[in-house]
Amino acid sequence: MFMFEKAIVGSRRYWVWILCLGAIILAGFLCYLRQLAHGLAITGLSRDVTWGLYIAQFTFFVGVAASAVMVVLPYYLHDYKQFGRITILGEFLAVGAVTMCMLFIFVDMGQPSRVLNVMRYPTPWSLMFWDMVSLGGYLVLNALISLVMLSSERKGVSPPHWIKPIIILSIPWAVSIHTVTAFLYSGLPGRTFWMTAVLAPRFLASAFAAGPALLILLCLILRKVAGFDAGREAIHQLGIIVTYAMVVNVFLVAMEFFTAFYSRIPEHLEHFRYVFLGLDGNYHLAPWMWLSAVLALAALALLLVPGWRNSPRLLPVACVFVFVSLWLDKGLGLIVGGFTPSPLGAVTTYTPTLPEATIVLGVWAIGALMITVFYKIALSVREAH
Amino acid sequence: MRDRPAIFAGLIVFVGLFTFPLWYGHAAKTSAAAPDIKLPAQEKQCVAPLNYMRDSHMQLLVDWREQVVRENQRQFTAYNGKVYDKSLTRTCLEQCHTNKAEFCDRCHSYAGVSGPYCWDCHVEKQLTARSAP
Amino acid sequence: MKITRKHFLQLSGLGLLAVVGKKAVRAITGAAETAAPVASRGKTTHRLGMVIDLAKCRQEKGCDACAKACNAAHNIPQFADRAHEVKWIWNQPFETVFPLVQTDYTRQAYAGSPIPLLCNHCANPPCVRVCPTQATWKREDDGIVMMDWHRCIGCRYCMAACPYGSRSFNWQDPRPAIASLNPDFPTRTKGVVEKCNFCEERLARGQRPACVEACKDKALVFGDLADPNSEPRQLLRARFALQREPELGTSPSVYYLV
Numbered sequence: 114m115f116m117f118e119k120a121i122v123g124s125r126r127y128w129v130w131i132l133c134l135g136a137i138i139l140a141g142f143l144c145y146l147r148q149l150a151h152g153l154a155i156t157g158l159s160r161d162v163t164w165g166l167y168i169a170q171f172t173f174f175v176g177v178a179a180s181a182v183m184v185v186l187p188y189y190l191h192d193y194k195q196f197g198r199i200t201i202l203g204e205f206l207a208v209g210a211v212t213m214c215m216l217f218i219f220v221d222m223g224q225p226s227r228v229l230n231v232m233r234y235p236t237p238w239s240l241m242f243w244d245m246v247s248l249g250g251y252l253v254l255n256a257l258i259s260l261v262m263l264s265s266e267r268k269g270v271s272p273p274h275w276i277k278p279i280i281i282l283s284i285p286w287a288v289s290i291h292t293v294t295a296f297l298y299s300g301l302p303g304r305t306f307w308m309t310a311v312l313a314p315r316f317l318a319s320a321f322a323a324g325p326a327l328l329i330l331l332c333l334i335l336r337k338v339a340g341f342d343a344g345r346e347a348i349h350q351l352g353i354i355v356t357y358a359m360v361v362n363v364f365l366v367a368m369e370f371f372t373a374f375y376s377r378i379p380e381h382l383e384h385f386r387y388v389f390l391g392l393d394g395n396y397h398l399a400p401w402m403w404l405s406a407v408l409a410l411a412a413l414a415l416l417l418v419p420g421w422r423n424s425p426r427l428l429p430v431a432c433v434f435v436f437v438s439l440w441l442d443k444g445l446g447l448i449v450g451g452f453t454p455s456p457l458g459a460v461t462t463y464t465p466t467l468p469e470a471t472i473v474l475g476v477w478a479i480g481a482l483m484i485t486v487f488y489k490i491a492l493s494v495r496e497a498h
Numbered sequence: 499m500r501d502r503p504a505i506f507a508g509l510i511v512f513v514g515l516f517t518f519p520l521w522y523g524h525a526a527k528t529s530a531a532a533p534d535i536k537l538p539a540q541e542k543q544c545v546a547p548l549n550y551m552r553d554s555h556m557q558l559l560v561d562w563r564e565q566v567v568r569e570n571q572r573q574f575t576a577y578n579g580k581v582y583d584k585s586l587t588r589t590c591l592e593q594c595h596t597n598k599a600e601f602c603d604r605c606h607s608y609a610g611v612s613g614p615y616c617w618d619c620h621v622e623k624q625l626t627a628r629s630a631p
Numbered sequence: 632m633k634i635t636r637k638h639f640l641q642l643s644g645l646g647l648l649a650v651v652g653k654k655a656v657r658a659i660t661g662a663a664e665t666a667a668p669v670a671s672r673g674k675t676t677h678r679l680g681m682v683i684d685l686a687k688c689r690q691e692k693g694c695d696a697c698a699k700a701c702n703a704a705h706n707i708p709q710f711a712d713r714a715h716e717v718k719w720i721w722n723q724p725f726e727t728v729f730p731l732v733q734t735d736y737t738r739q740a741y742a743g744s745p746i747p748l749l750c751n752h753c754a755n756p757p758c759v760r761v762c763p764t765q766a767t768w769k770r771e772d773d774g775i776v777m778m779d780w781h782r783c784i785g786c787r788y789c790m791a792a793c794p795y796g797s798r799s800f801n802w803q804d805p806r807p808a809i810a811s812l813n814p815d816f817p818t819r820t821k822g823v824v825e826k827c828n829f830c831e832e833r834l835a836r837g838q839r840p841a842c843v844e845a846c847k848d849k850a851l852v853f854g855d856l857a858d859p860n861s862e863p864r865q866l867l868r869a870r871f872a873l874q875r876e877p878e879l880g881t882s883p884s885v886y887y888l889v
């Protein structure tokens with residue numbers, strides 16, 4: 114039923130990739146065992162900066178998971194046939210990304226064995242409860258959709274009629290998972306860096322830029338390693354989606370700068386100062402944020418010129434720039450910047466430790482493994498047709 | 499027919515390995531008939547009947563925990579009318595079961611129960627005597 | 632009577648859904664019952680709070696008797712690494728606590744003065760709002776913001792939500808860092824968040840909080856803010872008091888007499 118037999122037949126290159134991922138997963142797992150034994154002290158987190166790389170990755174990959182809607186909506190709601198070959202890839206990407214999100218939350222917890230307390234003692238006024246509900250629901254939705262659509266394709270029949278409303282449901286649900294994640298941050302009274310109405314729109318815009326950018330890169334990789342052709346029109350359209358989303362995202366970030374710097378309210382300003390210029394001799398984060406800004410502008414330049422956007426050499430470069438820029442901004446800058454300076458004005462540096470980074474790599478590798486296996490199955494089913 | 503000895507030999511080895519946990523304890527004389535727990539000298543009545551305590555002392559302790567921590571209900575009226583403080587350390591251990599190792603731990607290790615993580619946080623009296631540096 | 636496999640699976644699915652649905656409904660409504668604190672039972676609601684007299688607190692240089700008493704009473708670990716420190720009550724200079732109260736022309740004798748900081752036990756606590764398991768909640772009958780270390784999953788959302796930096800996390804096992812254990816109070820384990828609990832275990836025994844008792848200059852005044860004749864209320868009527876960041880709407884129960 115799950116067609117896993119298609120994933121265990123592959124070329125030598127395929128198996129080397131799988132083994133490499135397995136080794137990284139093992140390394141991450143061993144580091145996690147150490148974290149279970151000693152506690153989160155093995156990370157670079159502190160009393161002032163209590164969330165770091167783990168939660169930052171969760172925040173970023175929720176966006177990637179939500180971005181599946183950018184291929185699902187045009188194809189299922191507006192009959193945009195050109196996306197026909199890649200909707201399954203978008204849905205599988207969502208499954209892998211949501212699983213990574215849940216794993217990142219899990220490895221961040223101080224008492225992971227008690228994680229089910231969130232379900233045992235439901236707390237409707239807590240956004241984290243709704244986050245678990247929405248992420249779990251989205252995982253189930255996309256797993257079901259992917260399974261049903263791929264099974265139908267394999268059997269050569271049209272999908273059952275009841276899957277259509279479920280696919281339509283996944284569209285607002287995708288928007289909701291990232292809105293709920295933004296609400297985790299934007300309702301906290303003491304954190305002025307996050308306390309902005311524009312945080313949820315910003316999250317969605319950066320999601321709809323980073324996700325399709327990753328999907329384009331994955332399609333190009335699949336063309337190279339598996340001879341899969343997503344279709345020139347589909348890639349071009351995805352490129353346009355990335356462009357518009359990136360424009361909106363950069364615009365919203367510029368709006369944030371305006372309100373902070375024009376109002377000159379110290380509580381707002383100091384976080385931006387720390388993140389871009391450093392405070393109290395602490396400019397750890399600044400080079401990364403400047404890199405993010407430079408990459409974002411370079412990506413915009415490449416994307417806004419149609420000749421460059423449609424160039425097979427430059428589009429992947431633009432996509433990498435978009436992805437890395439947004440990863441730095443949303444993944445690192447947003448979280449650490451929100452905590453620094455602390456409520457009492459302290460500037461504490463956050464540097465991820467090696468075990469912490471290994472655990473992050475391990476979870477990335479799990480996501481990559483899932484996507485590899487899923488894509489292998491999908492392409493094998495397609496080839497058989 | 500020729501294989502019969504080999505088959506039976508293999509069968510006997512397999513059964514022996516399979517039932518290893520059952521007979522090893524007896525052979526090495528490590529399994530006791532029952533845990534040798536030391537009962538309190540003075541008090542003969544616990545906060546609840548013996549049968550209930552034997553089956554459900556864990557549930558009682560969890561209920562006490564929830565009631566003390568979350569509802570600030572600190573007094574427990576036992577089945578015999580006596581009122582106790584709902585506290586494992588101050589009621590159970592201080593007043594009666596003064597030696598945790600000879601009472602609680604004996605049954606727990608016999609039954610292979612590693613569950614109670616109460617002692618990760620709650621402090622046994624003996625620990626204060628040999629304080630950490 | 633023949634039943635097709637498809638129908639059998641559909642019936643089983645519906646049956647399972649019914650069972651799970653019933654359990655879910657019971658969990659949600661049942662949990663709401665147990666989660667809500669016990670009703671006041673006819674007692675008037677109190678609001679425990681503290682008034683800190685900064686004039687008295689400055690009298691002895693380098694004094695941290697309140698912090699020492701709290702640390703001893705509650706087995707608070709002392710870590711050398713500032714990143715992992717655990718503190719329930721501690722001192723910080725005036726400028727870091729009330730950075731916007733002073734301006735260039737109004738810097739006074741308070742410059743550098745130590746301010747005792749602790750959980751404010753807000754009337755409208757953001758930490759309680761965000762906790763996904765209700766491991767922290769506000770007690771109905773006396774307003775103390777409580778911690779249940781058995782339920783805390785260590786997500787640290789409450790630490791992000793607290794605008795005052797009052798909460799600490801156990802990044803590692805605290806026991807090796809505790810000099811001498813107080814057997815009357817548990818230590819905590821790694822992976823849970825902790826903060827000042829207004830000595831609720833001492834209040835239950837009719838004692839005052841450890842910090843209040845330890846202050847020789849009687850700078851910490853503890854009492855029922857809902858009672859207009861309590862000592863804190865009398866002080867608040869007599870002199871002007873500051874709260875930390877009142878504009879955030881948290882309504883702290885800790886006041887500072889300047």
